[in-house]
Amino acid sequence: MKPPIFLPTSKKPTTQCPRCGLRYPTDEEKCVHCGDLSDAEVRSLRAKIEEQHEAHTNLGRLFITLAAILAVVMALALL
Ligand SMILES: [Zn+2]
Structure with a gap:
C-alpha cells in the first residue's frame, strides 16, 4: 500500500x-x-503556500494563548 501523498x-x-x-x-x-x-x-x-504558513503561525499563537489562559485558570483554581 502506498502511503498518503502528504506524508514524507x-x-x-x-x-x-x-x-x-x-x-x-x-x-x-x-x-x-x-x-x-x-x-x-x-x-x-x-502566495497560497505563504497564506497557509501564515494560518499555521496564527494557529500556533492561538494555542499558546489558550495554554497560557488555561494555566492562569488552573493556578487560580488552586488558590
Ligand atoms: Zn517547484
Missing part, C-alpha cells in the same frame, strides 16, 4: 525548489510541484 514518503533525499520553495526528491527531473506550472501559476502557488 521515505528517507529519499530532497532538494528545495528555487522556483516555488517546496521540497521535491532529487531523483525527479524537475520540481513535482511547479514543474508543469507557468510563472504566473507559480506566483499564485507561492
Whole structure:
C-alpha cells in the first residue's frame, strides 16, 4: 500500500525548489510541484503556500494563548 501523498514518503533525499520553495526528491527531473506550472501559476502557488504558513503561525499563537489562559485558570483554581 502506498502511503498518503502528504506524508514524507521515505528517507529519499530532497532538494528545495528555487522556483516555488517546496521540497521535491532529487531523483525527479524537475520540481513535482511547479514543474508543469507557468510563472504566473507559480506566483499564485507561492502566495497560497505563504497564506497557509501564515494560518499555521496564527494557529500556533492561538494555542499558546489558550495554554497560557488555561494555566492562569488552573493556578487560580488552586488558590
Ligand atoms: Zn517547484
